[in-house]
Structure formats: structure tokens, C-alpha cells
Amino acid sequence: MGAELGATSSIFPSDEITRDFLKAQGREQHWTELSADDDAIYDEEISINLRNLVPLAACPHSPDNVKTIDDIGKIQITQVCIGSCTNSSLLDMLKVAHILKGKTVHPDVSLSIAPGSKQVLTMLSKAER
Numbered sequence: 001m002g003a004e005l006g007a008t009s010s011i012f013p014s015d016e017i018t019r020d021f022l023k024a025q026g027r028e029q030h031w032t033e034l035s036a037d038d039d040a041i042y043d044e045e046i047s048i049n050l051r052n053l054v055p056l057a058a059c060p061h062s063p064d065n066v067k068t069i070d071d072i073g074k075i076q077i078t079q080v081c082i083g084s085c086t087n088s089s090l091l092d093m094l095k096v097a098h099i100l101k102g103k104t105v106h107p108d109v110s111l112s113i114a115p116g117s118k119q120v121l122t123m124l125s126k127a128e129r
Contacts, residue, residue: 011034011036012034013034013035013036014031014032014033014034014035015033018031019031025119054068054069054070055068055069056068056069057069057072059072077109078108078109078110079109079110079111079112080105080109080110080111080112081111081112081114082096082111082112082113082114083112083113083114083115083116084114084116088114088115088116088120089116089120090115090120090123090124090127092116093113093115093120093124094124094127096113097124097127
């Protein structure tokens with residue numbers, strides 16, 4: 001999402017977790033370790049204390065229309081969309097499956113689940129239930 005934030009390029013470290021993912025895809029030979037140079041200089045470094053974050057929700061009709069959960073208050077939920085604009089990974093979808101297992105969706109609620117790719121959908125369909 002670097003480009004969406006104004007960056008002209010973005011590089012993310014490629015570590016053993018990345019290698020394991022590619023191995024599971026039968027593509028381990030494509031893995032290359034990536035990391036910043038030891039003497040890399042950054043324009044800015046931002047540290048965020050996650051304990052200070054408050055839950056937020058995007059409200060209709062734009063992802064930019066964000067409010068805190070406290071500001072929104074209690075509302076009736078009629079639609080739930082589980083997914084991501086950047087990629088819903090297999091792990092994300094397995095977590096959703098675990099949360100939903102054995103439960104039903106209320107008849108007044110529309111639920112949609114969007115895996116991030118056909119590959120994730122295929123892997124999800126082959127996962128043990």
C-alpha cells in the first residue's frame with residue numbers, strides 16, 4: 001500500500017516466513033532474501049504504541065469515512081464483508097473459518113467472504129475441516 005500513501009517504491013523484507021510460504025506454493029526456488037542495507041538512511045521513522053490505538057470502522061459510503069467504535073455507538077448490522085483490499089491470506093481465512101465454525105448467520109444479515117486470490121480460495125477449499 002506504499003503507493004496509496006505516496007511512496008514511489010516500497011520494499012519489504014523477505015525472510016524465512018516468506019520462504020516457507022513460497023515453499024508451500026511449490027515456488028521456493030523464486031525466494032530471494034531482501035533486507036535493508038546496514039547503512040540505510042530513512043527520511044522518517046515512526047513508532048506506534050499499539051496500546052494507544054482505538055478500534056475504528058469505515059462507514060458508508062467510503063473507506064475514508066472512518067469513525068471510532070465509541071463514536072458510532074450501537075447500530076444494527078445488516079451486512080458483513082470479510083476480506084481485504086490488499087490480500088486476504090490463507091491464514092486470515094482460516095481464522096475466519098475457526099470463528100464461524102458451528103455458527104449461523106442471522107437471517108437479517110448478509111455475509112460475504114472474499115479470499116485474496118484464487119490461490120487462497122483453492123488452498124482454503126483443500127484445508128482440513
